[in-house]
Structure formats: structure tokens, C-alpha cells
Amino acid sequence: MQPPIHFEELDSTITYLKNNRADLPHGTAVYADRQTAGRGRFNRKWVSQEGGLYLSILLKPKDTRFLANLTQLMAVSVCHALEELGADPKIKWPNDVQVNAQKICGILSEAVTEKGRLEAVVVGAGVNVAQEGLDKIDQPATSLKELGINTTKERVLDLVLEFFWRDYPALSASGFKTIRPDFLKRFAALGKEVTVKNGEKTIFGTAEDVSPNGTLILRTASGPEEIYIGDLIV
Numbered sequence: 001m002q003p004p005i006h007f008e009e010l011d012s013t014i015t016y017l018k019n020n021r022a023d024l025p026h027g028t029a030v031y032a033d034r035q036t037a038g039r040g041r042f043n044r045k046w047v048s049q050e051g052g053l054y055l056s057i058l059l060k061p062k063d064t065r066f067l068a069n070l071t072q073l074m075a076v077s078v079c080h081a082l083e084e085l086g087a088d089p090k091i092k093w094p095n096d097v098q099v100n101a102q103k104i105c106g107i108l109s110e111a112v113t114e115k116g117r118l119e120a121v122v123v124g125a126g127v128n129v130a131q132e133g134l135d136k137i138d139q140p141a142t143s144l145k146e147l148g149i150n151t152t153k154e155r156v157l158d159l160v161l162e163f164f165w166r167d168y169p170a171l172s173a174s175g176f177k178t179i180r181p182d183f184l185k186r187f188a189a190l191g192k193e194v195t196v197k198n199g200e201k202t203i204f205g206t207a208e209d210v211s212p213n214g215t216l217i218l219r220t221a222s223g224p225e226e227i228y229i230g231d232l233i234v
């Protein structure tokens with residue numbers, strides 16, 4: 001893959017790749033020092049001040065069966081990268097990465113379709129590298145620096161891309177099951193009582209498993225439920 005493209009500032013690295021998808025090849029990675037309109041899941045704002053890594057990768061997959069698992073591949077890749085740097089990350093299903101129950105990375109994918117045909121998918125990750133004062137964010141958050149790990153966002157970027165491309169061929173050919181052991185090993189809520197929120201809907205249960213498709217298997221009072229999307233509260 002070609003080296004990542006660097007910008008000092010973008011509105012959002014996801015938006016940049018979506019807007020320029022026609023001129024850029026599969027596998028293009030971009031990162032920015034700041035984002036002025038970084039966004040997260042469920043239309044939330046992603047605070048993107050200097051010090052963080054704001055990475056997105058443009059993918060043009062021919063096989064569309066495993067699109068939903070690309071965010072999970074990114075979560076596992078970020079975990080491998082953070083472990084290499086000495087942290088002990090856990091995954092909060094479906095794809096947040098936490099250390100000591102504090103968020104260190106958020107991941108968002110967006111697809112672009114034209115006349116019902118998939119043109120591209122962009123997988124974006126925001127990793128907290130050298131920011132401080134993350135306690136002002138609406139949920140508990142930390143950075144590598146706050147954990148005492150001094151590194152650069154370029155080092156984190158190189159590691160994330162290395163692991164992402166190592167595991168991408170298997171995932172895109174055979175799906176989530178290829179990364180499931182790595183995901184489950186780091187799935188903090190496994191066996192715990194959790195609440196899953198999706199809009200107005202709230203479900204309680206025990207996080208029993210993550211299926212070979214990457215969905216959450218929740219044991220509820222009325223039996224097992226397969227959850228495709230939501231926010232997990234442990």
C-alpha cells in the first residue's frame with residue numbers, strides 16, 4: 001500500500017476520502033493533525049484537537065458480505081498497535097477501544113453507494129495519543145500520554161496500518177471468524193451483565209458471546225438475543 005497522506009487540517013478524514021473516492025485507489029489512508037468537523041457514531045461530534053490520530057482508510061471491496069466487520073477489524077488492529085506500545089486495551093462491542101474502562105479510540109465506517117451499487121467504504125479511527133485534559137469529554141476517556149506512554153501519532157499510525165493490512169485479506173475473504181479469537185480475547189464485557197441501548201430501545205442481559213458474524217449474543221430474561229447495533233453499557 002502507498003504511504004498515508006498527511007494533512008494539517010481537514011473537516012473530517014472520512015469526508016475527504018468520500019469526496020475524493022473517484023481519484024484515489026483502494027487502500028488510500030489519510031490522517032490529519034486536526035479535524036474541524038470530526039464525527040462519531042450516531043451523529044455525535046468527535047473532538048479532534050492536536051495530539052490525536054485521525055485516520056481514515058478508503059476501501060473499494062468487490063465482496064460486500066463483510067462490510068459490517070471492517071470496524072471490528074480496525075478495533076482489533078488498534079488493540080494490536082496499542083499492545084505493541086505497552087498498553088492493555090480492551091474492546092467494548094462493537095468497536096470502541098478502552099484502557100482501564102476509559103475510551104482511547106473510536107471507530108466509524110461509512111459506505112458510499114451509487115444507484116444501489118457500493119462504490120466505497122471508509123473506515124475511520126480516532127486514537128487518543130498525546131492529548132491531555134480528556135476528562136472534559138462527555139464520557140471517561142484517556143490517551144497514551146495520560147497512561148505514561150510517550151509516542152508519536154505517526155508511530156501509532158504505522159502500527160495500526162501494519163496490523164490492518166496483515167489481517168484484511170483474510171477478513172475480506174472469509175469474514176469476522178478470522179479475527180474472532182483476537183476480538184474475544186479483548187472483549188471486556190464477556191460474561192458480564194450489560195445494557196445495550198439503540199435509540200429508544202434498551203435491552204438488559206448477559207454478554208454471552210460474539211457470533212462468527214460479529215454480532216453480540218445477549219442472554220436476556222426471555223432467551224438469547226442477537227444484537228446487530230447499539231451502545232454497550234457495562
Ligand code: BTN
Binds near residue numbers: 011
Ligand atoms: C465514535 O466512537 O463515535 C467513532 C469516532 C470516530 C472518529 C474518527 S477520527 C477519524 C475519522 N474522521 C471522522 O470524522 N471520524 C473518524
